[in-house]
Amino acid sequence: MSREDRWRAIGAYAATGILSAAILAWVMRLWQADLAVPFDYLRAGDTFHIGMLVKGLRDNGWYLHNRFVGMPFGLDHHDFPLADTLHLLWLKLIGFWAGDYALTMNLYFLLTFPLCAWAALAAFRQFNVSYPPAMVGGLLFAFLPYHFWRGEMHLFMAAYYVVPLTVVVCLWICLDEPLFGRKPQGETGAAWRWVDPRGLASLIVCALAALTGAYAAFFTGFFLVVAGVIGSSRQWSLRPLRAAGILAATLFLAFLINLSPNLLYAYEHGENRMVARRSSGEAELLGLKIAQLLMPVTGHRLPALARLKDKYNIRTKSTEYENDWSSLGAIGGCGFLVLLGALLHARGTDERARLLASLGALNLAGVLFGTIGGFGSLFAFLVTPQIRAYNRVSVFLGFFALFAVVVLLERMGQRCAVSTGGRGFYYGALGLVLAIGILDQTTPYFVPPYGALKAAYAADAEFVRRVEAALPEGAMVFQLPYMGFVENRPIYRMLDYEHFRAYLHSRALRWSYGTMKNRRGDAWQRQLVAKPVPGMVETLALAGFSGIYVDRFGYPDGGADLEAKLGGLLDESPLRSADERFAFFSLVGFASGLRGTLSAEGWERRREAALYPLLMQGPWGFLGPEGTPEDVGDWCFSRTVLYLENPSPRTKTAVLEILFASNQEAPSALRVESPWFAETLTVDAGGQRLSKTIGVAPGRHAIRVFPPAPSPGAPRERRPCPFRVRRYHVEGLEQQRPSLGAGGSPG
Numbered sequence: 204m205s206r207e208d209r210w211r212a213i214g215a216y217a218a219t220g221i222l223s224a225a226i227l228a229w230v231m232r233l234w235q236a237d238l239a240v241p242f243d244y245l246r247a248g249d250t251f252h253i254g255m256l257v258k259g260l261r262d263n264g265w266y267l268h269n270r271f272v273g274m275p276f277g278l279d280h281h282d283f284p285l286a287d288t289l290h291l292l293w294l295k296l297i298g299f300w301a302g303d304y305a306l307t308m309n310l311y312f313l314l315t316f317p318l319c320a321w322a323a324l325a326a327f328r329q330f331n332v333s334y335p336p337a338m339v340g341g342l343l344f345a346f347l348p349y350h351f352w353r354g355e356m357h358l359f360m361a362a363y364y365v366v367p368l369t370v371v372v373c374l375w376i377c378l379d380e381p382l383f384g385r386k387p388q389g390e391t392g393a394a395w396r397w398v399d400p401r402g403l404a405s406l407i408v409c410a411l412a413a414l415t416g417a418y419a420a421f422f423t424g425f426f427l428v429v430a431g432v433i434g435s436s437r438q439w440s441l442r443p444l445r446a447a448g449i450l451a452a453t454l455f456l457a458f459l460i461n462l463s464p465n466l467l468y469a470y471e472h473g474e475n476r477m478v479a480r481r482s483s484g485e486a487e488l489l490g491l492k493i494a495q496l497l498m499p500v501t502g503h504r505l506p507a508l509a510r511l512k513d514k515y516n517i518r519t520k521s522t523e524y525e526n527d528w529s530s531l532g533a534i535g536g537c538g539f540l541v542l543l544g545a546l547l548h549a550r551g552t553d554e555r556a557r558l559l560a561s562l563g564a565l566n567l568a569g570v571l572f573g574t575i576g577g578f579g580s581l582f583a584f585l586v587t588p589q590i591r592a593y594n595r596v597s598v599f600l601g602f603f604a605l606f607a608v609v610v611l612l613e614r615m616g617q618r619c620a621v622s623t624g625g626r627g628f629y630y631g632a633l634g635l636v637l638a639i640g641i642l643d644q645t646t647p648y649f650v651p652p653y654g655a656l657k658a659a660y661a662a663d664a665e666f667v668r669r670v671e672a673a674l675p676e677g678a679m680v681f682q683l684p685y686m687g688f689v690e691n692r693p694i695y696r697m698l699d700y701e702h703f704r705a706y707l708h709s710r711a712l713r714w715s716y717g718t719m720k721n722r723r724g725d726a727w728q729r730q731l732v733a734k735p736v737p738g739m740v741e742t743l744a745l746a747g748f749s750g751i752y753v754d755r756f757g758y759p760d761g762g763a764d765l766e767a768k769l770g771g772l773l774d775e776s777p778l779r780s781a782d783e784r785f786a787f788f789s790l791v792g793f794a795s796g797l798r799g800t801l802s803a804e805g806w807e808r809r810r811e812a813a814l815y816p817l818l819m820q821g822p823w824g825f826l827g828p829e830g831t832p833e834d835v836g837d838w839c840f841s842r843t844v845l846y847l848e849n850p851s852p853r854t855k856t857a858v859l860e861i862l863f864a865s866n867q868e869a870p871s872a873l874r875v876e877s878p879w880f881a882e883t884l885t886v887d888a889g890g891q892r893l894s895k896t897i898g899v900a901p902g903r904h905a906i907r908v909f910p911p912a913p914s915p916g917a918p919r920e921r922r923p924c925p926f927r928v929r930r931y932h933v934e935g936l937e938q939q940r941p942s943l944g945a946g947g948s949p950g
Contacts, residue, residue, distance in 0.1 A: 215334040219324055222338070223317040223345055230346070230645045233313075235653045240660045241305045242312065242651045243355040250356045251700040252689070254707050255717065256285075258304035260295045267464060272706050272717030273688070274679045275746050275814060276724040281468035282475040283689045283719070286461050287359040289414040304707065305660075311362070312355050318364040319345035323602065326367035330374070330558060332613050339633050340609035343534055343640045347601050348500040351649040352528035363598045365408070365415045369423045370565075370602055372405045372450065376430035377561035379438050382446045402446075409450045413457035418595050420458050422569075426599065427451045429568040433561060477721035478689060485591040486583035490575035492526045494519075496539060496597060500530045502648040509646075529597035531604055532644035534636060538604030541611065542566040555610055562610075566603040569596050612636070659782075666780035667708035670750065670787050673778065676711040678749035680787075683765065684757035685732040687720045697757035705752055714752075723850060726818040733932075736768040744794035745806075745813035753777070753786040762786065815851040817899055817933045845906040847877075847933060849899045856898050861931045863908075864890040874909035899933075 228234065236242070243250040259269040266285065269278040285291070290311075297314075298307040323341035328334075344367070353361035375382060382402035412423040427447045434443025459466070469475070498515055499508040516527060531539055545563040572578045573596035583591060612633065619625035670680065682702045684694055691699050702716030718724030731739055743751065751769060755762035769788050770776060777786040798806055849855055865871055865886045873886045879897040 211334065215338060216321060216324065219320050219338050219341055220317045222342060223320045226342065226346065226641055227313065227316050230351075230641070230649055232650050232653075236309075236651070237653065237657050238309045239303055239306050240653075240656050241308055241355055242656070244305075244656050244660055245652065246354070246356050247698045247701055248356060249700065251703040251707065253355060253358050254304055254308065255700075255703045256291070257294050257298065257308050258707055260291065261298050261302070261304065266291060269717065271709075271713050272703070272715075273719070273724050274681075274713045274715045275748070276718065276727070278688075278717040278724075279468070279719055279722070281465045281472075281719075282478045282722070284417075284462050284465035285359075286413065286417045286420060286458060287415060288461055289365075289411060290359045290362050290416075293362075308355055308358065312358060315362040315364060316345045316350070318362070319350070319367075322364040322367040323605070326371045326602075327606070327609055329371050330554075332609055333616060335630065335633050336609050336612035336616060339612065339637045339640075340605045342637060343532070343608075343644065344602055344605050346641055346644050347535070347598065348530045348532065348644050348646075349528055349598050349601065351645070359416050360418070360595065360598075362415070363419070365411050365419060366598055366602055368408045369412050369419075369426065370599065370606070372408050373426045373430040373565060374558065374561055375401060375405065376427065376443045376446050376450075377433045377437075377564070378557060379434050379440070379443050383449055384445075405446075405450055406453050409454040410457040413454050413461055418590070418592070420454060421590050422596050422599055424451050424454050425572060426565055426569070427454070429565060430561075433564050472722075475719070475721050478719065479589070481583075481588040481591050483580070483584040483588040485588065486580045486593060487575055489524055489592040489594055490526065490577065490579065491529065491570065491573035491594045491596060492575060493570065495526045495529050495594075496531050496600065497536045498530060500532065500644060500646055501527055502646040504642060504646055524594075525592055526594040526597075529594050529600075530644075531597070531601050532640060534608055534640040534643065535601050535604040538607040539566065539600065541607045542603060545607070555614065559607060559610055562603050562606055566600055569600050569603070572596065573600075608636075662781045663704050663785075664708045666778070666785055666787075667705055667712075669778055670705075670752070671709060671712055673787070673789055674712060674749050674791070677713065679713045679715070679747055680705070680750040680752050681715045681743050681748045682752045682754070683732070684754070685728055686716060686757070687725065688717050689720065694757040695759055697754050701754065701756075715748075721820055723818060723848065726820050726848070727816070730816065730818065730932075736765070737772055740769070740772055740790065740793065741797065742813045744790050744797050745810045747810075747814075749790050749794070751788045751790065753788075755784055755786065811851065812935065815849075817855055817857050817935055818848045818850065819931050819933050820846045820848065843908040843910075845908065845931060846903055847899060847906060848903045849901050852901055854898050854900045855935045856896065857933050857935045859893075859895045859897055859933045861893045861906075862890050863893065864888060875906065876909070877906040878904050 231242075241250060241254060255269070255272065256266045259266055259271075262271055263269050267280050269280070272278045293314075294307055294311055297310050298304070301307045301310060320338075320341040323344040324334075324337050327337035327340055332340075350361050350363070355361070380401060381399045382405055383399070409423065409427075413420045427450050431444040431447025434447075435441055494515070499505075499512045501509075501512050501516065503509040503512060542559070542563040543566075545559045546567060570577075572582075573593040577593070579590075579593040579596075615632070616629050619629035674680070682705065684697070686694060686697070686699070686702055688700075693699060702714070705712075706714045706717070715728065718728060731742055734742065740751070753762050753765060753769075758765065766777060766786055773788055773790070773793055775788065775792070777788045779786050801809065845861070847859070861875075863873055863884060863886045865873070865888055868888050870885045870887045873884045873891075875882050875884060875893060880895055882893070884891050884893060
């Protein structure tokens, strides 16, 4: 590269960065923002999970373990793997300088816009597109509606700057560029170059894709395979397929290495089947819709287009989920149609024609794979449902479409370059395309409500500061209502992950929410909250908790009954947040009084019983709880395993109670086998209780349940769930044993 070319490149990238920052400031009105408040704080949900991860990077070093949440045992995040290592590294680096988690999140989100624009610009330049149209295409790609809708709630998906680089690799394969084990055309000499510089770059890009999330890695692998098929079918050669195979293998290996801590944890502790459970039907709900690609963005600046989109969404409400975020905008939509036309009316063998044909083939493959009822749905049904949100391929389709637009703009520039007037017209047209695209792809909805955000954030921070002032440093606080982590349904008005609000504002307190579903800490919490309030409070005090935090949104009566019981028992009024949503009760006085009634030996004995009770878990064979609050149960597949764990170092004598029910009115036989007994029960829809006194040695023990055979002539069930476990409970005899009663809950 000559010195002149180098300065031209520096100027183009600098201008792209400055323009992206200026456009972003205008679209989001950043002069009104307080960067110490998360942009998506009011959207709740996943925003708080991301916030916990970002804050945890600074508090704990890495995301896999957090010693400030999930108390009393802390959070191990291994069961919910995150393949977003590159994003986490960026956040950790920014966090060293920024310090505050909210500022770190905001800065990274803002940084993703120039990163996406630069990556797209670099990709276009690989195919000799001149800088002006490449800059326009890069900016439009960075400002796709997808970027804003994902926002900080889906921060890692909003950081899609690796996508253009992976598309470059796929196009190299489609065009049969020399990557591996092939002498480049025109090169002399006997030695083959086994890895071309482009091949090395491709290996690096695939490794990066493996570090930017499961969906980025999955779709990259899919397009690599498609590119190999396209290239080989055109050239009648296995070279493109071989290159695609090498790169796909690199991607897969890097992905496995990326998740190796999670895989080793699952090997050592057993797979947790209650976390991140997916069903193949979700691929239909979260699939791509071609109509949404071409429809205007929701909340469009032009009222007529906004009404059109709202009307469409209302009429198709049952199928509108994430796919509403996949609009390509008017410019991208034109590029999408151009690519379809390129397939139907392909002509020419020059470089541009071959490039458009390759983009068209990749685009069509992405549509067929991602669309509702497409090949992605078959993959979810036949292979694995863990990849379910196929609408997320839209960011790849957006780049394909804008690449087509850039190619057409480049052709236009070549024709206009013959005269000064033509060049002026061309640059004016580029500016117009950019202006129309930005106005069309962004909406006033993308301006966060800065005033409301700051008020809500400050109110939560002030409440947590008051709680911290009432407790010693490092104290543990138990949070009610109990909410499972990760991915829990809303509890009345309380959304998933909202218990993390407290942790995000605290400096040294430790919080109960955030223990992984179906692990020891989760079982401990579930059994704790099933106790009557006096027993729960006493257990918390013995376990070392210094306070109880109540989110009133999680109760149908706003927590009134619970607060009355806690206030009467603790003989104190709670601290309340300014908005009356949260309440806090201190346990310091109660714990001190309880300790005064016990000897040192008695305290330690009861503390051990509180922290290490017998725990029951049901990870294998369950569909999940269903039913009314008075009669909830877990439907089970053909065979089910309950686990009984004794985490203490000594054998405990206990009473085990399980209430089974069949899905048939007629009685049928159900077999239960365990280390202590083997028994056949007669069960029906009304339920049959099993009650046994057993001695439980330290460790984890399996209770296997074999289902009843269907009754002759019984109607065939739509799902293979012949029985359900309506209740299961175990209690050591040294503790008060609650009764299940007739379908009642423990305690």
